[in-house]
Amino acid sequence: MGKAPVIAFYITISCIAFVISKIVISVLLYRRWKRKHLIYTDGFSGGKMVMFRSPLIQSLTSDALLKKTLKLSNKDIIGSGGFGTVYRLTVNDSTAFAVKRLNRGSAERDSGFERELETMGDIKHRNIVTLHGYYTAPQYNLLIYELMPNGSLDTFLHEENNAGRSLNKQHLDWPSRYKVAVGAARGIAYLHHDCIPHIIHRDIKSSNILLDQNMEARVSDFGLATLMGPEKTHVSTFVAGTFGYLAPEYFDTGRATLKGDVYSFGVVLLELLTGKKPMDEEFLEEGTKLVTWVKAVVQDTREEYVLDARLEGCPINEISNVFSIALVCLESEPSKRPTMAEVVKMLEQIKSEKVVKDY
Numbered sequence: 001m002g003k004a005p006v007i008a009f010y011i012t013i014s015c016i017a018f019v020i021s022k023i024v025i026s027v028l029l030y031r032r033w034k035r036k037h038l039i040y041t042d043g044f045s046g047g048k049m050v051m052f053r054s055p056l057i058q059s060l061t062s063d064a065l066l067k068k069t070l071k072l073s074n075k076d077i078i079g080s081g082g083f084g085t086v087y088r089l090t091v092n093d094s095t096a097f098a099v100k101r102l103n104r105g106s107a108e109r110d111s112g113f114e115r116e117l118e119t120m121g122d123i124k125h126r127n128i129v130t131l132h133g134y135y136t137a138p139q140y141n142l143l144i145y146e147l148m149p150n151g152s153l154d155t156f157l158h159e160e161n162n163a164g165r166s167l168n169k170q171h172l173d174w175p176s177r178y179k180v181a182v183g184a185a186r187g188i189a190y191l192h193h194d195c196i197p198h199i200i201h202r203d204i205k206s207s208n209i210l211l212d213q214n215m216e217a218r219v220s221d222f223g224l225a226t227l228m229g230p231e232k233t234h235v236s237t238f239v240a241g242t243f244g245y246l247a248p249e250y251f252d253t254g255r256a257t258l259k260g261d262v263y264s265f266g267v268v269l270l271e272l273l274t275g276k277k278p279m280d281e282e283f284l285e286e287g288t289k290l291v292t293w294v295k296a297v298v299q300d301t302r303e304e305y306v307l308d309a310r311l312e313g314c315p316i317n318e319i320s321n322v323f324s325i326a327l328v329c330l331e332s333e334p335s336k337r338p339t340m341a342e343v344v345k346m347l348e349q350i351k352s353e354k355v356v357k358d359y
């Protein structure tokens, strides 16, 4: 036999082996993916529900979950935002979820959509709201989250002021506000430093900090700004993010960065300290905003003047340390801002004197 047929034989064998190995790897990956997920298809609407396996999800019957999800109506609404409406999905006496309906369906979305959701589903941290699964249909998508019984920090801090009446919610005292600050900082630091690839939240604000049954902070909506595409949906935002929380450099560059998240977190700290909204009407009337106002007043060393009246009598050294941390997060120059890991450390050391002096 000549050399050419032998070479052709080996090339054919190698190609077949390559194709077979590709198929085997794909089958194994698919089986592994299926082991981690529960998939329910809805023959009627052509939708597909994917739930990430966990003891809680496995204890539910698939049919009931899918049927109840598809039956959500206006009476189940618990809130709404720039991305869509949030519903309460009660499965049984002990299990409920928060379902976010995104007004964008599979017909409109790109191929990275489900991959992004898979990444979001893998993130588990005590200060981050868990994504349990999703439902995709041609006209809309649903994201199925852990339900946070105490709603958002925004509601807790501002609704009483807004409505001029008590909403029958407990007032957030200083220890609770401090706990929320540390918890939220830990959640964001986890996204920034422990996730691979690192995750920039892009929309840190008090309505994206939810409170669990123990009033522990849980960061929500991470990844949504990327998922939805900046220009597509977000009514309250300029590009991605929310006015009043955006770092100044964002208006020039349009680029979301880790240090941009640090700035937005600084604004949340100011909300906790002053009890005021970043774009409060009183600021708009004066052509200013929370950050500018606080910076101006604190420069005159009149911190107590901007402090939320509801915090009167609280340990002033702790409060003044948190003010210092907020102000360093709000530095105009991004490189002068600490990382979120450093913010966590400073907040944890808050009980000691002058935590920002060494920064």
Ligand SMILES: Nc1ncnc2c1ncn2[C@@H]1O[C@H](COP(=O)(O)OP(=O)(O)OP(=O)(O)O)[C@@H](O)[C@H]1O
Pocket (backbone or CB within 6 Å): 078, 079, 080, 081, 082, 083, 084, 085, 086, 098, 100, 129, 145, 146, 147, 148, 149, 151, 152, 155, 203, 207, 208, 210, 220, 221, 236, 242
């Ligand atoms: N997992 C959840 N558990 C309980 N309530 C939630 C949950 N997710 C959202 N909510 C409620 O729904 C409201 C609307 O949330 P959503 O994230 O859609 O909008 P937002 O954060 O207020 O604004 P934006 O869409 O601009 O970020 C929240 O303020 C909160 O009260």
